[in-house]
Amino acid sequence: MPPKILPPAAKQSKILDFFRTTTSVYTLRELEKCLPGVAGINGMQVKEYLQALSDENLIRVEKIGSGNWYWCFVSEERKRREGVLKGLKNEKGGLEERIVALEGEVEVEEGRRGVDGERKELLERYRVLVEEKEGLDGELKGFGGCDPGEMRRMEREIVRMREETGRWTDNVEALESFIGGLTGDRGATQELMERCCGEEYVVGEGLRELGFEG
Numbered sequence: 001m002p003p004k005i006l007p008p009a010a011k012q013s014k015i016l017d018f019f020r021t022t023t024s025v026y027t028l029r030e031l032e033k034c035l036p037g038v039a040g041i042n043g044m045q046v047k048e049y050l051q052a053l054s055d056e057n058l059i060r061v062e063k064i065g066s067g068n069w070y071w072c073f074v075s076e077e078r079k080r081r082e083g084v085l086k087g088l089k090n091e092k093g094g095l096e097e098r099i100v101a102l103e104g105e106v107e108v109e110e111g112r113r114g115v116d117g118e119r120k121e122l123l124e125r126y127r128v129l130v131e132e133k134e135g136l137d138g139e140l141k142g143f144g145g146c147d148p149g150e151m152r153r154m155e156r157e158i159v160r161m162r163e164e165t166g167r168w169t170d171n172v173e174a175l176e177s178f179i180g181g182l183t184g185d186r187g188a189t190q191e192l193m194e195r196c197c198g199e200e201y202v203v204g205e206g207l208r209e210l211g212f213e214g
Contacts, residue, residue, distance in 0.1 A: 008049075011039040015049055016058055019072035026070050122165040129157055 018038045026034075032046045041049060050070060053059045059072040 011041055012049060012053060012058075014039040016053060016072065019059055019070070023073060024071065027067050028070070029067075031070060122161060126161045126165060129161060 015035055015038060018035070028047065028050070031050065032043045035041065035046050035049070036043055039049070050059070050061070054061045054070075059070055061068050061070050063069075
């Protein structure tokens with residue numbers, strides 16, 4: 001039965017186990033003699049496999065005198081793994097910080113969009129009230145000023161809506177300033193506001209004047 005041919009990764013693993021088990025230091029010539037029997041490779045491949053293990057920092061190689069010496073001690077392997085683990089933890093921590101920062105920006109953006117939506121809703125309700133008031137004005141003129149109580153109710157409602165809409169306008173402008181400070185890009189912030197607020201926002205001027213009458 002012919003010997004089983006191992007894949008390169010399995011051969012590397014056998015070479016690494018050899019270093020860890022023997023806990024010795026070897027020259028290239030010594031390894032070219034013993035590794036073919038250990039890993040099922042030919043002598044011409046030994047240097048190639050050693051280079052691959054060295055590139056992955058799985059074994060140590062140092063030039064001493066006229067030749068290279070190879071070894072892998074368990075204590076050094078433990079330090080290597082601890083270093084890799086520390087690097088991964090640091091990378092994970094950095095990613096978590098970026099995620100938290102991005103989540104904060106998303107919350108701000110979602111909050112700004114919500115405020116902008118409520119402002120538009122208030123403006124629409126205000127316009128409806130103004131139209132109703134104008135209609136009542138026309139009707140009352142026709143009736144010689146009848147039903148003044150209804151007119152006073154409409155006036156109070158319009159004043160309330162004007163004040164409420166003004167507060168939401170202040171909130172939107174405050175959020176615009178906050179996002180601008182967060183991103184440090186005024187142009188991008190203005191573009192975002194224009195895209196989200198539509199006709200209610202004028203680049204370079206901010207939210208347009210509401211132009212309330214009453």
